[in-house]
Each structure stands twice: as structure tokens, then as C-alpha cells.
Amino acid sequence: MKSLLTLALFLLAVPSVAAADSGRETLIQTAFVVRDRGAALSQLASVEAAAASALAKTPGDSEALLSRAMATSYRAKLTHSRTEALSAKAQFEALVAKNPRDPEALAALGAWHLSAVKALGAMVARGGLGARKAVGLEVIDRALAAGGDRALFPGIAGMLRLAIDPGDARGMALIGQAVHASAATTIDRLMQRRAAQLELVLKGGDAKLIQALANRLLPLGQFG
Numbered sequence: 001m002k003s004l005l006t007l008a009l010f011l012l013a014v015p016s017v018a019a020a021d022s023g024r025e026t027l028i029q030t031a032f033v034v035r036d037r038g039a040a041l042s043q044l045a046s047v048e049a050a051a052a053s054a055l056a057k058t059p060g061d062s063e064a065l066l067s068r069a070m071a072t073s074y075r076a077k078l079t080h081s082r083t084e085a086l087s088a089k090a091q092f093e094a095l096v097a098k099n100p101r102d103p104e105a106l107a108a109l110g111a112w113h114l115s116a117v118k119a120l121g122a123m124v125a126r127g128g129l130g131a132r133k134a135v136g137l138e139v140i141d142r143a144l145a146a147g148g149d150r151a152l153f154p155g156i157a158g159m160l161r162l163a164i165d166p167g168d169a170r171g172m173a174l175i176g177q178a179v180h181a182s183a184a185t186t187i188d189r190l191m192q193r194r195a196a197q198l199e200l201v202l203k204g205g206d207a208k209l210i211q212a213l214a215n216r217l218l219p220l221g222q223f224g
Contacts, residue, residue: 023050023067028187030074031219037078040223044078047071065095066105073112077119077220085129088112096139103147107156110140111219114160118215133164144174151181155191159198159214166210175199 026043034040048071054064069091076084089112095105113136116125125131140157147153155178161171178195182188194217201213215221 023047024063025186027067027070027074028190032190032222035222037223040078040220041075044071044075062095062099062102062105065091066108069095070108073108074220077115078223082128085112085116089129089131100142101146103143103150103153106139106143106146107153110136110138110143111156111160112136113139114164115218118160118164136160149182150185151178151183151188151192151195152185154178154181155195156218158195159218162198162210162214163218166207166214171214172202175202 023046026047030040030043030047034043047067051064051068051071054061055068058064069088072084072091073088075081076088089109092105092109092112095102096109099105113125113131114133116129116131117133117136119125120128120131122133140153140160144153144157154174158171158174158178161168161174165171175195175198178192179199181192183192198210198213198217201209
């Protein structure tokens with residue numbers, strides 16, 4: 001799978017790819033910048049509409065499928081919809097089944113499980129959504145193995161681990177890895193900067209502050 005943001009000159013040369021990239025940019029804005037819930041939901045609807053249009057032209061387009069799944073997952077978090085959350089899970093699982101070594105699909109599925117556990121607690125997340133911490137960790141470790149040296153994967157994995165357990169030694173190590181990883185794309189640079197913020201707090205050893213900041217730095221963390 002292509003990176004979340006491809007080179008601008010290439011996008012200018014290929015309008016269909018440019019449109020897909022615009023959708024991914026919108027997802028990044030929704031996840032990390034927008035602070036109004038209504039505006040965020042409107043942006044997610046636009047991403048889904050663009051993905052539906054792309055899929056109508058090219059059924060099975062992995063980029064469009066991932067964008068749609070991410071939009072569904074974000075909307076589930078914003079609206080606390082169990083139905084949307086389960087739909088996102090099914091979409092992520094289908095993407096992983098289609099390409100078991102796609103690091104972005106793996107990271108998305110792993111993050112779905114860990115985010116649910118983080119938000120609801122292990123018992124409620126498992127009983128209500130079928131989310132499991134062990135599954136999330138296993139899948140996101142596969143994303144780390146498949147993702148090369150990109151900052152995105154250790155960054156998101158480390159933040160999720162520390163948001164659940166601020167004393168997680170593996171999470172701390174992953175944050176350090178993200179700070180020194182490759183950051184060729186916008187999302188990698190964004191996650192690297194956030195990892196650097198968290199690394200500073202890790203040095204202080206304040207568990208409550210570590211956990212609070214890890215939560216704040218994750219996608220949609222600005223909504224609490």
C-alpha cells in the first residue's frame with residue numbers, strides 16, 4: 001500500500017490518486033486538528049462519500065477501503081456507536097485478510113482493539129465489542145514488523161500501550177524508536193513530533209501525566 005501522503009508532483013500528474021490523497025489528508029485533519037465534533041463528523045462523511053465514489057469506479061480499491069474503514073472507526077468514537085464500531089472492525093479485518101502484510105491495515109485493526117480496551121476497560125470491551133488487548137498487541141506487533149522504519153507504527157503502538165498502562169516498558173521503548181525513525185510522510189512526521197513530546201514526559205516518570213498525554217496525542221484525543 002502507498003504511504004498515506006504521496007509526493008505532490010505525482011498527485012498533480014494523477015488526478016484519481018490526488019483525490020484519494022485528499023481524503024487521507026482530511027482524515028489526518030479530523031484525527032489531530034479539528035476540535036468541533038460536528039465539523040469532524042462532516043469531514044468524515046465527505047471522506048466516506050469520496051471512498052464510495054472511488055469504489056464504484058474500482059471495486060476492491062484498497063486505499064478507498066481503508067479510508068472508508070478509518071472514517072467509520074472515527075465516527076464510532078465520536079458518536080459512541082456500537083454498530084459503527086463493529087462495522088469498522090469488520091472492515092479492518094477484511095482488509096487484513098485481503099493483505100496480511102499491509103502495515104497500515106494491521107495497525108488500524110490493532111488500534112481498534114486497543115482503543116476499545118482503553119476506552120471501556122477489558123471486560124466491557126470484550127463483552128460488548130469482542131475487543132481484546134492481547135489481539136490488539138499481537139496485530140499491532142505485526143504492523144511494526146511489516147512497516148519498516150516509519151515513525152507512524154512505533155508511535156501509534158507506543159502511545160496506545162502507554163494510554164492503557166503508563167508503566168508499559170515496551171511502550172516507552174517504542175516511543176523512543178518513533179523519535180528516531182524515518183519520517184518521510186506527513187503522518188510520520190506528525191507522529192514523530194508527538195512521540196518526542198511524550199518522550200519528554202516519560203523522563204519525568206509521572207504515571208498520571210504520561211497516561212493523560214498519551215491519550216491526548218492519539219487520534220481524536222482532542223475530544224477527550
